[in-house]
Amino acid sequence: MVRKVDNFAIQGVSIAPGEVKRIDIQLGQLYTQTPMTMPIQVHRGRQSGPILLVSAAIHGDELNGVEIVRRLLKHRSLKHIKGTLIAVPIVNVHGFINQSRYLPDGRDLNRSFPGSERGSLAGRLAYLFMQDIVALATHAIDLHTGARHRTNLPQVRVDLAQATVLPLAKAFGAPVILDSNLRDGSLREAAVKLGVPTLLYEAGEALRFDEVAIRAGVQGILRVMRQLGMIRGRASSLHKALPDSLIARSSYWVRAPQGGIFRCAVTLGQKIDKHQTLIGELADPLGDQAEKIYASVSGVVIGLLELPLVHEGEALCHIASFSEMDQAVADIEQFTEQMYAQIEQQG
Ligand SMILES: [Zn+2]
Structure with missing residues (x-):
């Protein structure tokens, strides 16, 4: 109205x-x-x-x-x-x-x-x-x-x-x-x-x-x-x-299990398989203790921490879940390609 x-x-x-x-x-x-x-x-x-x-x-x-x-x-x-x-x-x-x-x-x-x-x-x-x-x-x-x-x-x-x-x-x-x-x-x-x-x-x-x-x-x-x-x-x-x-029905934050220096292994739009895709590694400055981080849900990365210095509990990676996961990944890829093509054409 x-x-x-x-x-x-x-x-x-x-x-x-x-x-x-x-x-x-x-x-x-x-x-x-x-x-x-x-x-x-x-x-x-x-x-x-x-x-x-x-x-x-x-x-x-x-x-x-x-x-x-x-x-x-x-x-x-x-x-x-x-x-x-x-x-x-x-x-x-x-x-x-x-x-x-x-x-x-x-x-x-x-x-x-x-x-x-x-x-x-x-x-x-x-x-x-x-x-x-x-x-x-x-x-x-x-x-x-x-x-x-x-x-x-x-x-x-x-x-x-x-x-x-x-x-x-x-x-x-x-x-x-x-x-x-x-x-x-x-x-x-x-x-x-x-x-x-x-x-x-x-x-x-x-x-x-x-x-x-x-x-x-x-x-x-x-x-x-x-x-x-x-x-x-x-x-x-x-x-x-x-x-x-595509409509994400739920989303989930992967959080740091401990404080440390985070080396991120994923990018925005990337597909995540639960317990399989490496999200990144959390280590102490000397590299003696390193912990590999995995997600407990499958989905697509829609948000990321850019600063590698993290406290325990800090949100590292935001993952959205879709019922049609492959479609979501393909659509995001298409969107990104179109946007970059447009930037290249139009400057
Ligand atoms: Zn805001």
Whole structure:
């Protein structure tokens, strides 16, 4: 259901049909008295339609989404859209400035939704974002990367109990859809409670740009917009031969049985046979004691630790299980090949 909005305004700034406007959302001030703002851009089509929110850097050190939003805003398809796109490249501006996942009060913004007007710094920012932005949207896509020193294969996370999100998740076209429960305090949970179907896109690593993750993100959002009827365009212009995303029903973290230096033996997208495929070796600095690591489930690697220094219990490798395992591996391979071919052709 598309809400009809005649007078579309954010923090008192109205955006007329056919208008593109940058708005600096007022966030109060720093202790230097410097005013703090969150830059956003709104594209309102002449025709009314869905109102899609695309947000990034709720975790302030997750940069791929910031670049995805920048490229999306330059895309020619946005010239004639139906409905409205609200693009927010940096939600956690404080964390972004500090190159940190968290807010200066140490809180995780994505555990602070829906927030409250008189709450903590994180709670207030979450509240303002919900009231001023999320409440206007009919659909949302929230962009993330792996945490620091962790990289993720491009994947869309949705709660499949919400029937409305599956067609959007499929339209996005990431190689993997992960059925993931709503996390308490996350933007996704708060938005879904408001009746806004929300996709979470996870790809690449914190504090890095990952070209495959960025391209797959831009194209995924455009495909969702096409699915929602916001943009037109031939199917061929956005990957005609893209395989259907396979849905992982469960996922599992291989954790370090002891502290040590980890030499990883697997790559993203690799197939893992339980108790057989070597995940890597965990050793002491002199190499006297080395332990070979295996997984207790079969699946495909969708996330990896990049830093070789690990404490006991640390997550080394994220494995997703599929009912059609070989198909999943083949699809991921096809996706990766297509993305690299595209990078080579287009530069
Ligand atoms: Zn994140």
